Amino acid sequence: MYQYTPFDKQFVQLRATQYRDQLTRWQAGDLSEDAFKPLRLQNGWYVQRFAPMLRVAVPYGELSSPQLRALATIARDYDHKDLTAMDTSNAGLSDVAMLPDHCAHFTTRQNVQFNWIPLSKSADVMDLLASVSMHGIQTSGNCIRNITTDAFAGIAPDEVADPRPYCEIIRQWSTLHPEFAFLPRKFKIAISGGTEDRAATGWHDVGLRLLRSVDGDIGFQVSVGGGMGRTPVIGTVLKTFLPANQIMNYLEAVVRVYNRWGRRDNIYKARIKILVKALGATYIEEVNQEFEDIVLKDGAKHTITDAEFARVSAMFTAADRRCDQLSAEKKINSILSAAASDDTEFSQWLMHNVRSHKNPDLRAVTLSFKRFGFAPGDASAKQLDAAADLAERFSSGEVRVTHAQNLVLPWVRCDELPELWRAARALGLAKPNVGLLTDMIACPGGDFCSLANARSLPLASLIANRYKDLDELDDIGPIDLHISGCINSCGHHHSGHIGILGIDKDGQEWYQVTLGGSDGTRLSGIPTPGKVIGPAFAADEVVDVIDALITTYSGQRLAGEYFIQTLKRIGHDPFKASANAVRTSTNRSKPATAHDAPPTATSTA
Amino acid sequence: MQLLLSNSAQDTLAASLQVANDTEVSALDLSQVSAIALHFPKFTDGRAYSQAHYLRVRAGFGGALIAWGDVLVDQLPQMRRLGFSHALLRDDQSLDVAQSVLAQFTAFYQGDVHEPDPIFIREQSDAAAVVGDTA
Numbered sequence: 053m054y055q056y057t058p059f060d061k062q063f064v065q066l067r068a069t070q071y072r073d074q075l076t077r078w079q080a081g082d083l084s085e086d087a088f089k090p091l092r093l094q095n096g097w098y099v100q101r102f103a104p105m106l107r108v109a110v111p112y113g114e115l116s117s118p119q120l121r122a123l124a125t126i127a128r129d130y131d132h133k134d135l136t137a138m139d140t141s142n143a144g145l146s147d148v149a150m151l152p153d154h155c156a157h158f159t160t161r162q163n164v165q166f167n168w169i170p171l172s173k174s175a176d177v178m179d180l181l182a183s184v185s186m187h188g189i190q191t192s193g194n195c196i197r198n199i200t201t202d203a204f205a206g207i208a209p210d211e212v213a214d215p216r217p218y219c220e221i222i223r224q225w226s227t228l229h230p231e232f233a234f235l236p237r238k239f240k241i242a243i244s245g246g247t248e249d250r251a252a253t254g255w256h257d258v259g260l261r262l263l264r265s266v267d268g269d270i271g272f273q274v275s276v277g278g279g280m281g282r283t284p285v286i287g288t289v290l291k292t293f294l295p296a297n298q299i300m301n302y303l304e305a306v307v308r309v310y311n312r313w314g315r316r317d318n319i320y321k322a323r324i325k326i327l328v329k330a331l332g333a334t335y336i337e338e339v340n341q342e343f344e345d346i347v348l349k350d351g352a353k354h355t356i357t358d359a360e361f362a363r364v365s366a367m368f369t370a371a372d373r374r375c376d377q378l379s380a381e382k383k384i385n386s387i388l389s390a391a392a393s394d395d396t397e398f399s400q401w402l403m404h405n406v407r408s409h410k411n412p413d414l415r416a417v418t419l420s421f422k423r424f425g426f427a428p429g430d431a432s433a434k435q436l437d438a439a440a441d442l443a444e445r446f447s448s449g450e451v452r453v454t455h456a457q458n459l460v461l462p463w464v465r466c467d468e469l470p471e472l473w474r475a476a477r478a479l480g481l482a483k484p485n486v487g488l489l490t491d492m493i494a495c496p497g498g499d500f501c502s503l504a505n506a507r508s509l510p511l512a513s514l515i516a517n518r519y520k521d522l523d524e525l526d527d528i529g530p531i532d533l534h535i536s537g538c539i540n541s542c543g544h545h546h547s548g549h550i551g552i553l554g555i556d557k558d559g560q561e562w563y564q565v566t567l568g569g570s571d572g573t574r575l576s577g578i579p580t581p582g583k584v585i586g587p588a589f590a591a592d593e594v595v596d597v598i599d600a601l602i603t604t605y606s607g608q609r610l611a612g613e614y615f616i617q618t619l620k621r622i623g624h625d626p627f628k629a630s631a632n633a634v635r636t637s638t639n640r641s642k643p644a645t646a647h648d649a650p651p652t653a654t655s656t657a
Numbered sequence: 658m659q660l661l662l663s664n665s666a667q668d669t670l671a672a673s674l675q676v677a678n679d680t681e682v683s684a685l686d687l688s689q690v691s692a693i694a695l696h697f698p699k700f701t702d703g704r705a706y707s708q709a710h711y712l713r714v715r716a717g718f719g720g721a722l723i724a725w726g727d728v729l730v731d732q733l734p735q736m737r738r739l740g741f742s743h744a745l746l747r748d749d750q751s752l753d754v755a756q757s758v759l760a761q762f763t764a765f766y767q768g769d770v771h772e773p774d775p776i777f778i779r780e781q782s783d784a785a786a787v788v789g790d791t792a
Contacts, residue, residue, distance in 0.1 A: 059764070059776065059780075062763075063762075063766075066761060066762055066763075069761070070761045070762070073757075073758075073761070074731065077754070082751070082754070083731075087700070087729055087731065090701055091731055194701070224766040224767075224775075224776070225766060225767050225775065227766050227767075228735075228762075228765055228766070229767055230706065230734070230735035230738040230739055230765070230767075230769055231703070231706040231707055231710050231735070231739060232703070232706075233703060233706070233732075233735050234700070234701050234702060234703030234706070234732075235703060300767075300775075308707050308710070311703055311704060311706070311707045312704060312707050316702060316704075345715065349715055350714055350715065350773075351773070353768045353773050353774055353775065353778075354767065354768065354775055357777065357778070357781075359777075359781060360777040360778075360781075363777070
């Protein structure tokens, strides 16, 4: 992991001090609400339905055990639902007493969120975070956000190069960049080092993929203008091969032209994707001209030097862990051959939650935070502490937050898999469902978020409850189910093989279902938004719809074929037909009143 | 950077070339210009930062660069870093707070108008200077 230098540590401390000063002036009435808002946002403090939400930055998803324990402390001591003091005038549909507190939530952009911390405690929390070199810098606001990457960066066998040194160098460059503090809209960068894209780069404002030229040089394919929201767009490739040391000079050009030309008159048209679509070649020419000027006229000041790359890379050197693979196999086989009822679970866990590693002695293990009774990606204070212990015992004190809202232990010795499995299972974190139907991505939805049109969490709970049978999940196989509570798409419904979008009509919750979306992984294929299968469904129909889609797949699949592959082979129509057949309250053949007429996509605006 | 409250600095503004924030500053003829006022219609509109970058770094403009409009104390650090020489603060802003805000950070990661090199270059040359001193 990157080790913070004295400068880095002091910087984070100064940021916490600066925030306390801003908060104090706001509390004293010396700083207006409007002037304070972007300042708190750029430190991760939103205001939601009941309380502020804090988004803590986890640069490219890497956390140490001490950092996990600090997050546990925040969950335990600060993430507290104070029902008596709470303003419930903007309550969602769930009973607020039922909503979880004392927990952290892993996000699709590898960050961590808390839902119940009062602003009056916010500066204390920033101090606590700074004590373990953490912060909320640029986790919100119209600026360059946290850089995300593949959760298996630096350990995946298919990797061209480790993206993490670039992530860190770009993190530093983007941190408090003076020119780019007030862009037209938020700006998200993702970097993938694998031959497989596990960072959904096509869906980002800037997506970077590491490549190696025939001469052995490292460079980036740069795509610009991807994004979800109400206008899903896949990024346009601006550079097929940019020498890697030029990346910040090039990003400067990309962001500068966006800052100058991006729309500011309409928040829904302010993302860079709209600019790229509207101007096309003109935008690309301007960026390339600007890049040339940065290099030739400004002196290419932010070229990554060999010395800087070596300094940063050295900190990501692989943990030196070895084991005897023969004894590992023996241990694993002795569990697999035992006649205990848990042996199938262990073999399923090995299959779904354990991945191969660059180092043949090691494995990457995903701790599943998708289990019945918890919101997807939620971790209690106790579980965060326990995960910190597991990381220290089995993974060199390091975990990764994944895009799919789980934690990865990246440095596990293969002979320790049985011990890890038992320890993780005792914590409820070894459910062998990684990549399967119940490993769904979901946003916090209408229970917490003031933007949401519908709830995500009760739906996720219904689905988790319906698909508890591990053998059934295993049989269905890999599938991406993504749920967003509104068109802002935080639950990435556009990129799900099955996507569910919450929409609101007449104060009721409805869910639009899409099919065939892809985030760009090998299984999912070229990144693309899913297609809507018909008018929205009522909340109580959604589980039956999923059942119908899965049943159609099971009936039509060829041997070894996964859901998305069957869908691509036979097309959407059989799936549409089966989904529409389970309609009850939204069945148009029944006499419908105006009240239960399902809304269409256009009503989401 | 010179800090002034807007109502006491109207002469400064009047004596400068006022440029809207959607103007392509590369097209301006600066040969006779000694002061340029860049506009912040709202403090959340950051276009004038890129204009300032162009004027200072690319065009080598050495005259006065004035920030005016919705200029608030908490945006002064980036204004200074982009080479603004004057800030005409909104009249409800405090000059004392402005000074303290400007003192909050000692250095930044990326280069700017005053320190064109990023921190990793500056630290390398600092280290080289230390070695040079002791040699």
